[in-house]
Amino acid sequence: MDQSMEMLWSRPLHVRSSPTAVAATSDSLIVAERHSRLVRLDPSSGAPLWEQRVEDCWGTAVVAEERCLYLSQTGVLHCFDLCSGRRMWSTPGLRFHHYVSVSGTVVVLGGWRGYHPLMRVDLTDGTCLAGDPTFAPGIALVWPLPLRLKPESGSAADAVLLASTSQPALRLLDTRTGAELGAWPLPAPVHCPDSGNAYRVGDDGRIVFISGRRTVMAFHPASGVEVLWQHERDLPPLPPILSDGTLLLAGASCVTVVDLVNGGRTEVTSLSPGAACAAVAVPGGALFARTDGDLITIDRVGRLRARVRLPAPIDGLFSGGGSLVHTIGKGHLTTLKVSSMQN
Template sequence: MEALWSRPLHARPGTHAVAAEGGVLVVAERHSRLARLDPRSGEMLWEHRIESRWGSAAVGGGHCLYVSQTGVLDCLDAHDGRPRWQLRMPAHQHHLTVGGDLAFVGGWRGYRPMTRIRLSDGTPVPGVVTSADVSRPVPVGSGALLFAARDEPALYLVRSVDRADRWVVPAPVDFPDAGDAFGDGVVFVCGRRTVMAFGPERGVQALWRHDRDLPWCPPVLGGGTLWLAEDASVTVVDLVTGGRTVVTDLPRGAVCAGVATPAGALLPRGDGHLVVVDRSGRICARVRVPAPIDRLLPGDGDLVHVAGKGHLTTLGA
């Protein structure tokens, strides 16, 4: 992979103040604007004034949403940026996610309860999903969202209707303050050594038991292969044969969740380095971006957006 474009943001946005879905890429930049960018060129398509770059963005169903640290939730038309509605809530919401025809917000550090809001008009849906300290929810199809509660050995699947399913796991799912518990797939580390996956129909499934503690960084799963990013190495596991390869010729530091690509796993490392490790454990690409990496977002086709300190960079094959 190679860098296609890089855009200075003139400030370090919040970890989740960038979102990509369905060909729409938005990011909070400078100090007070949300911008939609062309995913392949980085050209700005529209901008909208916001109250703070410290917030969370989400895209879905033709809507673009942004909740600032102050609690102002804006809903815009994703195509042209025109305002649709605005809702003022208490500060420190975060964990903004779109599931079906609803937006879910709250649950970060347990400061505010996770609640539902109708995308069509910004009306809050009565009832609280949870008031606990939870991970950032991830969509898992048909309007359902999955999240883990900190210090509780369980996963929760919440549907757009008033229904929630609970799966008990062997140990709590570890996740950082930003709330990213799950890798693409949905795959996660339970406790410190057990790697598990989740599917709405089959529930939770144990994939691998590692022989040493893993960092909080979610694994990458693709085509029967598991990539485990560790601080000094990457372990590639063949889930069919049980064989594994340890890769050490790479920059130190597991930074955040990687993503699966046709060539293998794209894994972020310290000091702005990224490596592509294939299923045999061979490093087939190395890329360096202008800033330390906070988050990777898969884009359409072969694109991967890299959000970091003061920059947004897009990679492509």
């Protein structure tokens, strides 16, 4: 086994923050900690860059270009300047909306467990936008995925991909107007975690997800939906990874690697007793996490390339772009460097 994973730093959060209270990009890392602080950290060193006071550390954090959004569990949506940490605006009265998706200049909230229908907020100043009935189905939804549509002619459109947890269909909605841009039937509803993403964008631009419990599907606005793989066992509600024509699927007792081009299949069974809890794409393959703290990297031909065991249980993984991966669990935020597995 090649050693291609190392721990760079770890930071105590002084409380078990929610995995949704973390947002990572290639040059920024946001986390809510110490019950009432939102901090920006340097991804490579963990050094704090700024902090702001918020109501709690169990909300939802999102990075949208030069802004950072945080929706606290008590229902206040904050917007901060990503560079300086300056508070730009705050909008209260949004308890139990939970999901936060930014598409263009519109923030989309609501749909979690069906407590509140979708609503839109202006990213510029935090004001609520007039809604369209077609934009607010009033049912439990999968976390909406922002998309930037690029038609062959005409202006580009900012949209979100929607799916109900009980109805077998995908819907694409224009976030600026609330108008429906398209709908596609599915064999079964999208399989999703209660407070996590169900979709993952593959390296070829297709969006992959699980329909029902065993059908791996892909969606692209230009081509619609297609079945990529039919599994013989139930899959956990984790988005599949599609990389260079290869599917990497987390399972309860193994990781399955499927070559969609040549038809090969490999199962990695040397896993810890913990349950599958998260996965992220890394250069040349994927990193899989188990709830007991076990982390493994698997390349696109199904070889286990590295293994690290963290001292605390794992609640979530977050790609920092390139070789960095952040993990949160039991009051600690830890950053790993994963070397390329191209060879």
